[in-house]
Structure formats: structure tokens, C-alpha cells
Amino acid sequence: MSEWIPRDKQAAVCFSIDDIHPGKSSDAYEAGGDLNKGVLGRLCWLLRRHPKLETTLFVTADWREISPHPTRRILSRIPGLRDRVYLTPILPEGTMHLARHPRFVQFLRSMPRTSVGLHGLHHVRKGLKPLVEFQDESVEQCRRTLASAIAVFRQAGIDFVPGMCPPAWNAPPNLLEAMAQLGLTFVASARDVRTAVDSAAVTNMSGMKGMPLIYPQRIQGGRMVQITSNFAANNPIDRALQIVESGGLLAIKAHAVKEAFGRTAIDGLDELYANYLDILLSTLEDRYGDSLWWTSMHKIAERMLVPIPLRKAS
Numbered sequence: 001m002s003e004w005i006p007r008d009k010q011a012a013v014c015f016s017i018d019d020i021h022p023g024k025s026s027d028a029y030e031a032g033g034d035l036n037k038g039v040l041g042r043l044c045w046l047l048r049r050h051p052k053l054e055t056t057l058f059v060t061a062d063w064r065e066i067s068p069h070p071t072r073r074i075l076s077r078i079p080g081l082r083d084r085v086y087l088t089p090i091l092p093e094g095t096m097h098l099a100r101h102p103r104f105v106q107f108l109r110s111m112p113r114t115s116v117g118l119h120g121l122h123h124v125r126k127g128l129k130p131l132v133e134f135q136d137e138s139v140e141q142c143r144r145t146l147a148s149a150i151a152v153f154r155q156a157g158i159d160f161v162p163g164m165c166p167p168a169w170n171a172p173p174n175l176l177e178a179m180a181q182l183g184l185t186f187v188a189s190a191r192d193v194r195t196a197v198d199s200a201a202v203t204n205m206s207g208m209k210g211m212p213l214i215y216p217q218r219i220q221g222g223r224m225v226q227i228t229s230n231f232a233a234n235n236p237i238d239r240a241l242q243i244v245e246s247g248g249l250l251a252i253k254a255h256a257v258k259e260a261f262g263r264t265a266i267d268g269l270d271e272l273y274a275n276y277l278d279i280l281l282s283t284l285e286d287r288y289g290d291s292l293w294w295t296s297m298h299k300i301a302e303r304m305l306v307p308i309p310l311r312k313a314s
């Protein structure tokens, strides 16, 4: 099998942002809809200052979430019923459908070194965990939801890369199987910004547990690659340097939304985090130069899933 990193590179860097959708600051929250004046503008600034940086935007096909936690408190106490209703207010279907936001789509398409991956269909569901879109569905149900999301991207005219960061990072086995069956090649499920960096360290925070902390890993019988996000706004630069010194993949994560319903995302890409990333990326460029592989999740997956050519019989 091919190695995950080119031989002349010491370590790798990739960057991804979750929850991108056409929400504007005049909606419940801004998540890309303000274009150059919002989170995408801050990303463009980083891309201009760091010409090797590549980004993967995990975009939701038809975002319906408003509140990240249940707000219907009485209903949420009634077992059975609470699993059959939305316990938060949600947007009507189609409000944030990508095909209805052509300026947003056009802006995404114009961004340099930026790939779009999947981040669920609606980013909300019925029951107590409204953000965890994929839970106990069958493979067939997961396939249908994914196919609907993919159809939205096609209708909107977005070229997307074949991978997903599942909402709330939850990737149960049936979802992984459905993804592999549909030909998706990578999943960004595991997220661990706490476990100490070590070449043998495994993940134990959000999403898939027991995955390598600093290396991509083939899963689903070699049909897909799992990539762990291992760095965010609340980590010191030393953590990034340790990952690089260990020959790993530094996978930096950010979120599109900073504040929603009284909840603050530490790694929401506000100006402060953008400035911090600017310093981090400059440090990496100065110290390591061309020995770093500035890449993206789908390029890593592409490299790792190259079919092994059959040897000629001699």
C-alpha cells in the first residue's frame, strides 16, 4: 500500500472548517452567508497570507438547526414522545438549501485552494441530541440521507470532494458502511485536542475512539480513510510543533459559528482565532519550509487508497 505522505516530506498540515452554510448575520447566526464580510472573508485573508494552505469546508446541504440544544423542556422529559418530535425550533426545509443561495455558492467556487466536503443533510434531528444527525439508522437510511445531501450539492453546482465530517462527529458503523457504499473516500469523525501527542496515541474525545491521533487510518476494509482533527484554538503552538516533530498530520479544526443561543464555540473562526492561526502557520513556514506537505483531507485519502497494481507474473 502507498504511504500516506510523500517521501520527501517530514510531516503534513491540513485545515478544515465545520458548519459552513448560507446563514447570514441577519439570520440566527452567520456561517458563511456574509461572504467576504464574515467567516469566509477571514478564511480568504488566511489563504492570501499563506499561499500553501489548503482548506476543506464541511458544508451542510440544507441546514435547519437553530438551537444546538433542546429548548422544549417539557416535551424532552416524556420518554417515547421526545424521540418523535423536534425538541428545538428549526428552519423550514429548503431555507438554507444550497441551490437557493447562488451568491454563496458562487463565492465558495471562487475561493482558491478550497474544497467542499459534506456535513450532513439538515444538521438536526428529532430527539434529545438534536445535532447528532446520524445515530441508529440502518445502512439504507443513512444511504438515503447521504444521497439527498449529494443531490443538493449537484443541484447547486458545487464540486465536492468525496468525504464527510458527520454532524457532532458521530459516525456509527452503519453510516460508515453507507459512506463506503456510496464511494466516499474519507471521514473526519475523530476529534481529539486533549490527548498528549505521541506517535502511538489514540483518540478518546469526540467521534470515533481508538483512532490514531496524528496519522490518517484506513477503515472499512481499506475503502475509506479516517482523519483525526488534533488541533484547535485552545491548543498551544507547542502541540502543533510536537505533531510535526513526530512526523504526523497536523489537522487543524475551526467552526463557522462563534456564538449561538448562548453557546460559544472556542474554535469559531473569529478574528482572534484567525490571528492565532496566522501566527501558527507563519511559525510552521519559517521553521519547516518545504519539508511540510500542505495538503487536504481528500488528497491524503486519494494517496492512501490508490489501488495496488497487480504484479506481472514472471
Ligand SMILES: [Zn+2]
Pocket (backbone or CB within 6 Å): 018, 019, 119, 123, 166, 167, 168
Ligand atoms: Zn456541525
